[in-house]
């Protein structure tokens with residue numbers, strides 16, 4: 167039989183053309199979104215990761231005879247439009263302030279990359295570019311290639327000593343002091359403390375004593391204590407695999423160490439840890455509340471006008487600006503509940519607050535509140551999608567309503583709950599504004615989880631990647647110097663959120679498989 | 688046969704059953720499993736069942752037939768109180784199971800539903816393994832050893848004629864079975880909790896002829912052990928497997944009697960029209 171307007175076999179060509187414009191438009195918007203997303207990731211990756219690469223250092227001779235040592239960066243047209251000029255990173259902040267310099271191309275008479283140029287990463291004053299003239303160790307004074315070899319091995323020793331000293335301070339001295347404060351007056355541990363402190367200053371002693379003599383581009387010499395130097399390398403003398411090794415090491419230090427120099431250098435480990443811990447705590451808090459609330463709204467409550475009103479209210483809470491939650495958290499959690507806890511349990515330490523100030527717990531709670539609507543809505547959607555005949559199947563086998571809920575409905579709704587959790591994590595991990603009110607700190611080198619009872623310190627302030635970006639980008643003395651760090655941290659924040667989300671997505675995938683439901687998406 | 692007014696109705700030696708038109712059934716009150724008296728049921732304001740009175744015999748197959756929307760499923764669901772969940776449903780009249788009022792406040796609904804099992808029109812296995820589906824009801828009862836559950840699962844799957852097809856993959860997802868296998872799995876799941884009554888709501892409507900035949904065979908083998916109530920749109924099926932047939936129309940019981948009689952000599956014009964296909968919908 168032939169239906170008018172339809173060809174018998176194959177898809178009619180006419181239909182496809184009618185779908186044409188819409189399909190193209192949809193495809194184009196998908197492509198555009200992907201391109202923008204890709205561009206974002208590429209920008210963050212390039213700007214963030216290249217920061218750790220040991221760039222070639224150039225020695226330039228200018229027309230006036232002046233010598234400049236620096237790493238070439240971007241080029242632009244001269245204001246006079248006659249030629250180009252280039253920005254160089256010249257480092258040496260202690261050498262008169264700036265660490266950048268614009269040089270017109272025709273100013274430069276000679277551009278070389280001598281192998282003996284050194285780059286030093288210092289505890290203060292940032293990076294140094296120049297030459298190593300001599301190394302003074304006790305009465306010994308080494309010059310030439312020997313100086314460099316000894317410098318490298320001494321640096322390793324000093325870094326090991328520094329690590330040991332840090333460990334001693336954080337893991338033994340500080341906990342001891344705190345425990346002595348707690349048992350106020352009781353001074354039986356005095357001897358042990360003095361002993362530890364002597365060991366610490368001994369380590370400090372062994373780090374000091376050595377001096378390096380450095381020479382900058384202009385040939386001006388300066389002395390620097392070796393203990394001030396964290397790392398030294400000669401990029402122009404490095405083969406590419408050495409550079410790669412250096413890059414990996416730098417990246418690892420960025421991930422595993424704490425910040426230095428007012429957050430403009432060093433690593434972000436406490437911030438990574440704080441972000442993840444806070445998000446995990448938030449998830450632990452929000453999931454049971456959200457699921458229970460959704461179960462109540464969808465399964466228990468009488469489906470009347472009041473329930474509908476509550477549901478609309480919950481949905482609208484998802485749209486409240488996050489800073490409002492921050493204000494709420496500050497007023498209710500920090501001052502209200504935290505203040506009361508302090509009055510009841512920590513009276514001895516008042517007026518300095520314990521829970522009555524921002525901290526990990528209050529931040530997690532505030533974010534849990536912020537993400538609660540998302541979890542409720544997603545879970546409710548999942549619950550309402552479970553077909554009636556599944557519930558009736560369980561009831562008809564003699565299950566009570568509660569058993570039906572726990573054994574059939576909730577397991578089937580777990581993927582939906584995890585979808586809610588994924589959305590919650592995505593929102594919470596990127597949220598900075600409310601955290602500034604309820605517990606994030608610019609610098610909190612001690613992570614809130616350690617070997618000291620009760621191990622998880624809910625009252626402590628913590629660092630957060632999002633806030634770290636904000637702080638480095640707006641509050642450092644030299645914003646431009648901090649920019650590479652900002653990019654790297656931003657990339658890291660995206661990665662952390664991605665990893666957290668992927669974990670939840672894999673969990674959802676696993677649960678879907680276990681509960682036999684067809685795996686979608 | 689006489690009716691002794693002094694005795695309670697269900698103890699009568701022979702009973703006047705079904706509609707007010709006085710159909711007489713050849714089973715004794717002692718053989719009555721479900722006794723429905725004056726059942727009226729409404730969804731909101733809409734009446735779905737009107738003053739139904741009928742008795743369902745023990746260890747027989749009773750079929751409910753009638754046009755779509757006449758209230759067959761509604762009646763079936765009333766028998767294990769599945770309507771309890773729907774707040775809009777209002778009910779009058781009684782249902783007795785083995786002489787006990789199922790609406791008695793002392794009756795535990797969950798236990799009633801275990802005794803009166805139900806298989807739905809569309810197969811509804813849970814998204815779990817085949818084994819877990821069958822063990823579901825058993826685990827609700829609790830206190831059963833792993834060994835005992837294994838045994839019952841095997842017995843139930845054998846009873847539902849599914850064992851040979853799934854014995855090698857009990858841990859596979861139930862949703863990986865075919866529609867016919869799923870429906871037999873659901874029957875096995877229901878049998879595992881050893882119900883006394885099995886309600887089947889168009890159990891074969893979504894199945895191919897071979898699966899349908901398997902289900903019909905299954906119904907026949909279960910008959911000596913269970914009271915079966917079958918809703919079907921398939922006249923041949925009703926004629927093939929049922930002992931008694933009730934014809935419902937617009938929520939009323941039109942005619943009820945032994946299947947042979949009802950199909951060969953229907954007393955009413957309406958019944959005859961429906962059976963012979965002259966009345967549709």
Ligand SMILES: Nc1ncnc2c1ncn2[C@@H]1O[C@H](COP(=O)(O)OP(=O)(O)OP(=O)(O)O)[C@@H](O)[C@H]1O
Pocket residue numbers: 730733735753754755756757758759760761762773
């Ligand atoms: N949950 C419900 N709410 C309101 N009305 C309902 C509900 N379920 C059934 N009804 C109505 O009750 C009447 C009987 O429905 P029922 O499902 O019992 O019919 P049925 O005989 O099983 O039909 P079918 O053969 O199509 O399954 C119909 O008019 C239907 O619209």
Ligand SMILES: [Mg+2]
Pocket residue numbers: 759760761888
């Ligand atoms: Mg029906």
